[in-house]
Amino acid sequence: MVKEVQFRVKLQEETKANILEIKAAQFLSIPKSDISAIKVLRKSIDARNPKIYFNYKVAVYIKEPAPENSEYQFNYKDVSNKPEIHIVGFGPAGMYAALRCIELGYKPIVLERGKDVRARRRDLREINQFHNVNEDSNYCFGEGGAGTYSDGKLYTRSLKRGDVRRIFENLVYHGATEQILIDAHPHIGTNKLPKIIAKIRENIIKYGGEVHFESKVVDITIKQNKVQAVVLKDGREFSTKALILATGHSARDIFELLHKKNIALQAKSFAMGVRVEHPQQIIDSIQYHCKGNRHELLPAAAYSWVEQVKDRGVYSFCMCPGGFIVPAATSNGEVVVNGMSPSKRNNAFANSGIVVEINADKDLYKYEKFGPLKGLQYQKDLERLAFTAGGRSQTAPAQRVTDFINGKLSPELNPTSYQPGLKSSPLHSLLPKAIGGKLRKGFAQIGEKMHGYNTNEANIIGVESRTSSPVNIPRKENLEHPEIKGLFPCGEGGGYAGGIISAAMDGERCAEAAIENLKI
Structure with missing residues (x-):
């Protein structure tokens, strides 16, 4: 017999021997000796309150062995002479x-x-x-x-x-x-x-x-x-x-x-903004309600948030705990930033894109002459602006978060994982109002929920522009182009x-x- 059950394990219980068998037996009201195997199906962390739990969904095998092989088989065959x-x-x-x-x-x-x-x-x-x-x-x-x-x-x-x-x-x-x-x-x-x-x-x-x-x-x-x-x-x-x-x-x-x-092509909505970088310890302290280092069983903390500012979404994108910011330009003459994390997520910094929804129908009226490529051209213009503001290299324009919110040029910047380097720039005035103004209000809103997020120890770095395609290539129900x-x-x-x-x-x-x- 196999039973799927869900239960929670306290952070302090996580290292206890056979804790999953103990919890499963309690949940099912059966002797632990009846459990022949447990397979973890899903695991997550609940850190909404100071008392942290691990949420588990498991398959409990009662008086029968767990299967050894996956139900998925990939039967590749020689196609050398096939169509x-x-x-x-x-x-x-x-x-x-x-x-x-x-x-x-x-x-x-x-x-x-x-x-x-x-x-x-x-x-x-x-x-x-x-x-x-x-x-x-x-x-x-x-x-x-x-x-x-x-x-x-x-x-x-x-x-x-x-x-x-x-x-x-x-x-x-x-x-x-x-x-x-x-x-x-x-x-x-x-x-x-x-x-x-x-x-x-x-x-x-x-x-x-x-x-x-x-x-x-x-x-x-x-x-x-x-x-x-x-x-x-x-x-x-x-x-x-x-x-x-x-x-x-x-x-x-x-x-x-x-x-x-x-x-046939179509312009589509997308999002653009900046990448925000904090010391990982700050994000840990906010998310795990801790002072100093996080518990050794907890991974580098992540976050996700979305706000509405004047009918536009302002949200986090591709959050990278314990990660790096990288130069993601595809041409010389532009600056684009993105984030990455190694498997251990053990870098000293946390970074995330913070972006604003760009509505293809409402926000790009100045670019109508570019037709379905109007969003693409808008991207290009902001990336070239970032290139110029950064000193015409892959050095990226940056500002401390609090200075960005207050509309001040940063006299100095914080350490960063971005290897090409940063240059202090007035991103609050360089970014189009449709992006910069909404970002400033979005940061103010999130600061009320994540206390300590808006800090002098965090940089914002521009621009985060490749969140998704600004162009849609249409297709029919059979996934073929209509023309x-x-x-x-x-x-x-x-x-x-x-x-x-x-x-x-x-x-x-x-x-x-x-x-x-x-x-x-």
């Missing part, structure tokens, strides 16, 4: 589209503009140390996409779009720890994710797929409203009948290419995902849709 599906982009959407093609007996051919995960590191060093941006290999482009070297958080609310558990199990199959199947807010860590991504690529190639790095798509050949081929920067051309476009939210050249070819047959917009770049897991699920769905299309 081809072309995939542009090798982030989560592209990777999972390729894996799903192999499962279903089709050969994926992946075209990735950036480099493999190992070679990519040299280009990241160039950004951090020498402020040089390789426009095809950076924190956004390259094997694994933006998530590889920017955090590896596995949060999603897209529970109706696919089998979330299947995506997690596949990551475990490729080397992720089983802890991601349990944690309420699972996270792999930017130091561990590259090995998993390399293993996925190795499996794709092992079973007959192809992955081509430094293969930038510069044109799509279309005849009679059907995709015919993709053309690469080096002149190579791949004929195709099914093209999955999984290029990510920062592939601006792809949006511009489609717009130039009069392929171009054989074109399947996918993942974050198409406007259909918001993170690693939702992008992976959309990649699988697009692979299935492309295969069905080939059968017709």
